[in-house]
Amino acid sequence: MNENRIYKKRIRLSEIHSILSILRQNGLHTVCEEARCPNISECMGKKRATFMIMGDGCTRGCRFCSVRHYSPSEVDEDEAFKVRDAIISLGIRYAVITSVTRDDLPYGGARYFEKVVNTLKEAIPDLRIELLIPDFRGDKEAFEIIAKTRVDVLGHNIEMVRRLYPSIRPEADYERSLDLLRYFSRKGIFTKSGIMVGLGEEMDELRKTFLDLKEAGVRMLTIGQYLKPTFDNIDVVKYYTDEEFDYIRRVAMECGIEYVYSGRFVRSSYSAEEQYKGALR
Secondary structure: OOHHHHOOOOOOHHHHHHHHHHHHHOOOEEHHHHOOOOOHHHHHHOOOOEEEEOOOOEOOOOOOOOOOEOOOOOOOOOHHHHHHHHHHHHOOOEEEEEEOOOOOOHHHHHHHHHHHHHHHHHHOOOOEEEEEOOOHHHOHHHHHHHHOOOOOEEEOOOEOOHHHHHHHOOOOOHHHHHHHHHHHHHOOOEEEEEEEEOOOOOHHHHHHHHHHHHHOOOOEEEEEEOOOOOOOOOOOOOOOOHHHHHHHHHHHHHOOOOEEEEEOOOOOOOOHHHHHHHHHO
């Protein structure tokens, strides 16, 4: 099996040109580009994108991620309005907003998420909004800022099993992420998480992670194949087959997760609107 071909998708610039031009005009970033998502042509061809606010420089350096790790720039105070204008131009009805991790900002930048959500809801009242947030270093005041917005789905990715955190995500904390998800679940907010496989995890570790997420109140889970985005990132330990992804999905559902989207190209915001509608059925 040639993994390089089977686990990659072709990038068709013709399919993403129109949306990229709108994003460039507004000076906006997307995680689709910065994280080198394999689904970029498919999603942008449908005029979909996951907006990444607060710049493109992350204060952390997780070994699986291709988002640039350097001293972040000043946040554009007009960014919320630019996101609004782009969403209106693209006719988006379900918006996904994420950010780089900004440990340098008060409340980890939660106020900027708040500004974006409020701006969007004021301009497009029936717009569905999904946030994919960092852990804000466990700051409960930051959590409260987010909880008071009219967000429809609150996403935070557990990313991997507990054992792998020290070597791959040393600045993150497994329990801190669970505490975040538990906090929003107890507020009655629809919570979602995501995990990558192929990093060296074992099936019993995955099962334990699914049980932890269920206990934290997570209702929706995405499971996708880790694909090494650059030469500087960690190597793939294992490529999972479609049959294995289906098995993992069944394991997660047996652990009590209501809706599980599992597959080699699945990412946390991939087909996010369809995922959400499926979970509500």
